[in-house]
Amino acid sequence: MNALGAYAGAYFDGRTAQARDVTVECASGTVRILQPDGAVLAIWPAGEVRLAVRHRTGNALRLRCGTTDEARVTIADAAALAALEQCCPNLHRSADRIREHWRPLLLWGGGAIAAIVFLVAVGVPWLAGVAAQAVPYEVEAAWGDEVVDQAAGIISRFMGGGAEPRFCETPAGRAVLDRLVADLSRGSDLAIPVTVRVLDAPTANAITLPGGQILLISGLVAEAESGSEVAGVLAHEIGHVVHRHSLEGAIKSVGLATLLSLVVGDVTGGTIIIAGAQVLLETSYSRAAEREADAVAVALLNSADVSAEPVAAFFDRLANQDPDEPGLVEMISTHPPSQARAAAIRAAATGQGVAMSDADWQTLQHMCDD
Amino acid sequence: MTDFVIAPAVPDTPVLFSGKRGDLTQLVIVNMLLTAVTVGIYRFWAKTRLRQFYWNSIAIGGNALEYTGRGTELFLGALIAVVVLFILSVIIGILQYIISLGDFRAAQLVDLAVYIVIAWLYGYAVFRARRYRLTRTLWRGIRFGQDGSPARYAWRRFGWLLLLIVSFGVVRPWYDVAMRRFEISHTRFGFSRFDYAGEGRELFRYWWPVLLPMAVMAAALAMLGVSFFAALQEQALPAGDPEAMSAALDTIAEARSSLIAYLLIFAALVGYVLLSTRYRVAALRYLFAVTSLHGVACRSQVRTPRVMLYAVISTVMTLAVLAIGLALIEPLGVFGIILFIFGLLTAGLINQVFFVFPLVRHVVDSLEASDLAALDTVVQATRDDPRFGEGILDALDFDMGVV
Numbered sequence: 201m202n203a204l205g206a207y208a209g210a211y212f213d214g215r216t217a218q219a220r221d222v223t224v225e226c227a228s229g230t231v232r233i234l235q236p237d238g239a240v241l242a243i244w245p246a247g248e249v250r251l252a253v254r255h256r257t258g259n260a261l262r263l264r265c266g267t268t269d270e271a272r273v274t275i276a277d278a279a280a281l282a283a284l285e286q287c288c289p290n291l292h293r294s295a296d297r298i299r300e301h302w303r304p305l306l307l308w309g310g311g312a313i314a315a316i317v318f319l320v321a322v323g324v325p326w327l328a329g330v331a332a333q334a335v336p337y338e339v340e341a342a343w344g345d346e347v348v349d350q351a352a353g354i355i356s357r358f359m360g361g362g363a364e365p366r367f368c369e370t371p372a373g374r375a376v377l378d379r380l381v382a383d384l385s386r387g388s389d390l391a392i393p394v395t396v397r398v399l400d401a402p403t404a405n406a407i408t409l410p411g412g413q414i415l416l417i418s419g420l421v422a423e424a425e426s427g428s429e430v431a432g433v434l435a436h437e438i439g440h441v442v443h444r445h446s447l448e449g450a451i452k453s454v455g456l457a458t459l460l461s462l463v464v465g466d467v468t469g470g471t472i473i474i475a476g477a478q479v480l481l482e483t484s485y486s487r488a489a490e491r492e493a494d495a496v497a498v499a500l501l502n503s504a505d506v507s508a509e510p511v512a513a514f515f516d517r518l519a520n521q522d523p524d525e526p527g528l529v530e531m532i533s534t535h536p537p538s539q540a541r542a543a544a545i546r547a548a549a550t551g552q553g554v555a556m557s558d559a560d561w562q563t564l565q566h567m568c569d570d
Numbered sequence: 571m572t573d574f575v576i577a578p579a580v581p582d583t584p585v586l587f588s589g590k591r592g593d594l595t596q597l598v599i600v601n602m603l604l605t606a607v608t609v610g611i612y613r614f615w616a617k618t619r620l621r622q623f624y625w626n627s628i629a630i631g632g633n634a635l636e637y638t639g640r641g642t643e644l645f646l647g648a649l650i651a652v653v654v655l656f657i658l659s660v661i662i663g664i665l666q667y668i669i670s671l672g673d674f675r676a677a678q679l680v681d682l683a684v685y686i687v688i689a690w691l692y693g694y695a696v697f698r699a700r701r702y703r704l705t706r707t708l709w710r711g712i713r714f715g716q717d718g719s720p721a722r723y724a725w726r727r728f729g730w731l732l733l734l735i736v737s738f739g740v741v742r743p744w745y746d747v748a749m750r751r752f753e754i755s756h757t758r759f760g761f762s763r764f765d766y767a768g769e770g771r772e773l774f775r776y777w778w779p780v781l782l783p784m785a786v787m788a789a790a791l792a793m794l795g796v797s798f799f800a801a802l803q804e805q806a807l808p809a810g811d812p813e814a815m816s817a818a819l820d821t822i823a824e825a826r827s828s829l830i831a832y833l834l835i836f837a838a839l840v841g842y843v844l845l846s847t848r849y850r851v852a853a854l855r856y857l858f859a860v861t862s863l864h865g866v867a868c869r870s871q872v873r874t875p876r877v878m879l880y881a882v883i884s885t886v887m888t889l890a891v892l893a894i895g896l897a898l899i900e901p902l903g904v905f906g907i908i909l910f911i912f913g914l915l916t917a918g919l920i921n922q923v924f925f926v927f928p929l930v931r932h933v934v935d936s937l938e939a940s941d942l943a944a945l946d947t948v949v950q951a952t953r954d955d956p957r958f959g960e961g962i963l964d965a966l967d968f969d970m971g972v973v
Contacts, residue, residue: 259634
């Protein structure tokens with residue numbers, strides 16, 4: 201390689217702040233930095249020489265050797281850039297390349313990301329579960345009372361009902377529901393009193409809110425083929441009440457929202473703020489939660505001597521539901537069915553009877569008429 | 571008006587700013603787009619490139635500053651901080667939530683405690699971030715450094731904030747001086763420590779005028795508060811009752827006649843902005859005047875009118891962009907909303923290109939340094955710098971991260 205000219209520059213040895221006038225020349229694979237009297241101040245291997253800063257026209261060239269040394273050479277003549285590019289193959293390699301420090305990146309970065317994934321998938325749900333059980337029942341009940349009316353409005357709109365939630369209340373229907381709840385909960389000791397109400401909306405669903413508030417959507421009553429089906433669904437929802445899944449879901453959302461805002465760093469100030477009842481609505485319970493609720497449902501049905509076959513058949517219908525056909529689709533999204541669930545219910549069921557008389561079923565079905 | 575004078579009167583070494591607005595605009599646009607596309611992850615590399623631009627544009631005696639920080643360091647620092655802070659904030663968040671279910675007032679107490687802790691933590695984070703930036707700054711190949719414990723700094727800052735509140739802001743110049751003294755007297759260039767010779771009372775002559783509009787605003791707000799409260803109480807009456815209606819209207823009319831109060835507040839607000847900007851600019855000049863290293867010092871000629879000019883221009887531009895964005899939501903629907911969000915990001919661009927850039931350029935160009943010969947003896951210090959940068963500050967930082 202031929203010497204590509206010598207250029208005047210300033211040299212800083214990285215040990216003191218003194219500037220030295222030097223000549224910089226490139227020859228046979230090295231860059232040499234010479235004092236005016238010819239003495240060599242430093243020899244840099246050409247392969248190690250890089251630009252210390254991104255070069256902008258008009259500014260001096262700034263060179264360094266390697267990625268950690270603090271010695272610098274500045275060359276005012278921009279024409280030197282062409283010569284240096286010929287001489288030094290790595291001139292434009294930035295110091296921030298992955299190859300330079302993949303080890304700490306892998307270690308710390310991978311560890312941190314793994315920790316975040318762990319927190320999202322395991323940590324927060326577990327914490328939420330523990331926290332939910334730690335909340336005193338009275339506190340949950342009080343909060344449920346406050347929230348249920350707000351939530352009902354949002355749920356009503358979401359389910360295709362009116363903006364103002366309309367509850368179906370006839371004295372006869374109320375009596376039927378109360379009897380049903382009493383029959384089902386006779387076998388268990390519920391720490392939270394269960395309040396069941398029927399919300400007028402065309403979708404088939406049932407929602408459990410904190411504090412033992414269960415909302416049966418009238419669409420479900422319309423879709424159901426017998427009172428025992430409704431009883432089975434109600435028993436399932438009571439299962440959610442017993443295990444406090446609704447509260448757990450709300451706490452989990454708070455935790456995830458906090459994590460998200462930390463990770464995204466609030467650059468544009470926009471983090472997802474999940475408000476009250478929508479949390480309760482959009483939380484689809486984990487499979488474990490569904491299984492727990494199913495277990496409670498079967499236990500309640502057994503102790504009330506109600507056959508679980510109708511509700512198992514209902515879950516079969518859900519599993520075979522045509523996704524394009526409305527009707528049970530909404531139910532499916534929040535209560536993901538599977539053959540296993542129906543089978544598990546049938547396996548554990550011992551009840552033989554019906555949940556209510558035909559007359560009561562008629563009353564229930566007509567509860568929303570007027 | 572006599573301004574702050576530095577002790578040794580010596581030949582002036584120019585401090586120059588060489589950055590071009592066009593280069594910066596290009597850089598900011600690329601940063602913006604990449605940050606948006608990566609949902610904020612790119613912000614660490616964006617910040618790094620921005621600092622590289624500004625640092626490299628500043629030349630003292632012909633030698634430019636160099637920023638050796640890396641986006642990767644900021645990224646890792648933030649990741650670690652996320653994990654640590656998350657565990658803390660989830661526990662606190664869940665605690666708050668549960669407490670709020672039971673006793674609302676207790677939850678507010680927890681809220682207050684959290685804010686207090688964050689206020690302390692912010693001081694800690696600011697100091698650590700400063701240390702990171704200094705250790706990543708090179709001049710003539712010599713690294714800067716920041717000694718001093720971040721915890722002590724945080725406590726000092728917290729104590730002064732309490733004093734500030736208790737004194738209704740009167741002690742602000744002493745607070746500023748105390749903070750700068752801790753920072754500067756622990757700041758190093760190589761092995762050499764900076765000297766800080768500032769006193770709070772010297773800044774007070776720029777601060778006391780700010781207290782006047784503050785007092786006026788407080789008085790006017792009190793006036794308004796009283797009449798609003800009265801009006802609210804009257805409005806609790808049922809709408810159907812004609813007598814109650816007219817009584818309510820009377821009270822509202824009374825409140826509106828505190829038009830004087832509104833005007834006072836507006837005037838006081840304008841006065842406050844002008845005078846406090848003047849104070850901040852004076853504080854900057856003072857900072858340069860009382861800071862020195864081996865007898866080498868800088869003198870700053872930065873003046874308030876220029877600063878106000880840049881502030882006004884960028885604010886007007888931002889408001890115009892946001893107004894256009896808002897107006898477009900109506901006819902363009904969802905597309906309009908996307909444009910509006912874009913407009914918000916553009917506000918960041920406007921801020922950087924039309925406020926920060928000309929401001930830094932003006933501050934740097936108005937600096938003159940004394941003879942730098944004494945600095946030739948400064949020796950490089952051994953490595954003691956933090957490995958990763960600014961994690962907590964990134965997590966706590968709610969502004970657009972200027973520099």
